[in-house]
Amino acid sequence: MPKATILFADNDPDFLKTRAEFLEQEGYLVIPAANPTEARRKLETGRIDLAILDIRLVNDKDDHDTSGLTLAKEVARTVPKIILTGFPSYKYVREALAPQVDGLPAAVDFLDKQEGPEALLRAIQKALSAPRVAQAVDIAARIKPEEGGDEIQALGDRARTQRKLWLLMGAFASLVLAAGTGIGAVISGDPRLLLGTFLLAFLMVVCIIIWNFME
């Protein structure tokens, strides 16, 4: 039985093969991915204990290619990830290791490919043994009520406003669709359209209720 299942995403097939063989010898099950699409699909559907992601998963010569970092930020947030790159920079480290809005960093570790397989192995062992706990920073408690802090309040309100906007758009879309299916149900007399109308109306009500609670 393998120690853990590791997704290894790298667009360099030779590097991927070499490292996968090394990790398999160390007792891990390695699932390879050669591009961001494949890595995303496997991360979303597979039972992955840890992901190792190259930063430039599309084109090594393109310094705007940060597809590996994007994956780390967007997909399977609870799966610990190690960023492995041939082009390390402190800006990439910031993107990888600074906490995101959910309190978790995009990755738990950052390695230069030149650090070698043993460093990778140590990083894997460390990542798999560490609890993935959000680093809660008690910022609200450090705010003191005084005059002239509108900008801080605005920062806090922005995320809530965005979520409320999405809910409102959802309610509106449900209303439009419910009206459409309702008219269709009346004209055709199809009970399935009627059921659809009720479901959409229900969805609209749910959106409005949630929106209301966020006030």
Added chain:
Amino acid sequence: MAIDFLLISRPDNTGWPLFLSQALASLGTLEVVSESDAARRIAQYQCKAVVIIDAAVIEDVLALITRLRRQCPKTCIVVATASPTWQRARDAFQAGAVDYIRRSWDSKELLNTMKEILNVSLSQEE
């Protein structure tokens, strides 16, 4: 509402600390403390100040982060350095810093960076 910022630097270092203080004025007030006095001042702020470590004047940044993290597990610790490297950035994050920033002389850049850091922290509170 305003934020208390504590910059751990040399108190006689008036250049960048003064600039930082002015850059962050719209967010709150900044106090400069020495490394030896940092623990006491942070305790007086009940661990609620945002701590910025001026890496240019601190001998062992990682040891300082570790000490502060032990004293205040949830305090927001930011490292500012004139010469950022990816290895030192990684070490700082792993020691417990929430960000590692360039010791910029661009007030807009400093303000935006600090807003981003606070924005992330505020989102976690919601």
